[in-house]
Amino acid sequence: MNEPEHDFDAEDLALDPHFADRFEHEDKPACQLYLISPPKIDAGFAAKLAEALDAGPVAAFQLRLKGIDDHAIAALAPPLQAICAEREVAFIVNDSIGLAKRLKADGVHLGQDDGDARDAREQLGRDAQIGVTCHDSRHLAMEAGEAGADYVAFGAFYPTDTKEVQHQPDPSILGWWSTVTGIPCVAIGGITPANAKPLVDAGADFLAVCGAVWNDPDGPAAAVGKFAAVLAAD
Ligand SMILES: Cc1ncc(COP(=O)(O)OP(=O)(O)O)c(N)n1
Ligand SMILES: Cc1ncsc1CCOP(=O)(O)O
Numbered sequence: 001m002n003e004p005e006h007d008f009d010a011e012d013l014a015l016d017p018h019f020a021d022r023f024e025h026e027d028k029p030a031c032q033l034y035l036i037s038p039p040k041i042d043a044g045f046a047a048k049l050a051e052a053l054d055a056g057p058v059a060a061f062q063l064r065l066k067g068i069d070d071h072a073i074a075a076l077a078p079p080l081q082a083i084c085a086e087r088e089v090a091f092i093v094n095d096s097i098g099l100a101k102r103l104k105a106d107g108v109h110l111g112q113d114d115g116d117a118r119d120a121r122e123q124l125g126r127d128a129q130i131g132v133t134c135h136d137s138r139h140l141a142m143e144a145g146e147a148g149a150d151y152v153a154f155g156a157f158y159p160t161d162t163k164e165v166q167h168q169p170d171p172s173i174l175g176w177w178s179t180v181t182g183i184p185c186v187a188i189g190g191i192t193p194a195n196a197k198p199l200v201d202a203g204a205d206f207l208a209v210c211g212a213v214w215n216d217p218d219g220p221a222a223a224v225g226k227f228a229a230v231l232a233a234d
């Protein structure tokens with residue numbers, strides 16, 4: 001007799017996309033800020049970073065520089081890495097496992113075309129923080145979790161000028177993820193102090209933010225303060 005065909009994937013785990021809303025997430029640690037660098041930086045950036053990190057709690061800083069090669073990024077990284085280390089802020093390298101290894105970074109963030117989480121673990125060791133972009137896909141998130149990711153990132157939740165994006169998840173994916181696994185989830189994409197609350201309420205463990213901090217008319221320190229107020233009210 002043929003077995004019934006179960007084309008199982010994570011999308012099947014919850015037919016009702018809002019089913020996670022029925023669960024409380026009271027045991028979750030409070031949502032934290034995960035700061036992403038501007039895609040290009042200048043000589044004054046180190047001072048801006050220090051000012052931003054001193055303005056409120058920041059869990060992690062991701063060095064996400066676009067349009068320059070790894071050697072150039074490696075030359076720019078050490079002062080920024082030192083600023084993070086002095087403040088016990090995790091220093092995460094975007095895109096490149098090799099660069100993360102070379103810099104002895106605290107971790108690496110991998111997009112779907114940036115390499116494999118298992119390979120990252122092998123190269124960076126068990127203490128490395130490995131994050132994986134999962135767009136709006138429960139299936140990609142389950143795969144990342146199985147591959148040993150320390151966090152999965154969903155987005156872009158809101159319109160953003162920082163990156164051309166093709167996916168816009170519903171915030172309920174954050175609650176669903178928090179219900180099916182203890183692996184933290186990061187929300188990213190167009191997040192500001194004004195629109196962050198629904199993502200926190202939906203179950204985000206981290207808010208990854210670039211433009212709303214570096215482009216705040218009141219300056220990055222003021223922006224970090226605004227996020228701190230939103231997150232403290234949680
Ligand atoms: C925390 C976090 N989430 C998502 C991304 C996006 O990564 P990726 O899809 O590889 O796109 P680029 O950032 O490389 O343009 C991220 N960097 N960080
Ligand atoms: C890197 C990235 N990945 C999805 S949206 C995004 C941009 C995040 O920057 P911002 O906070 O300015 O929208």
Ligand SMILES: [Mg+2]
Pocket residue numbers: 094095109110111114
């Ligand atoms: Mg990438």
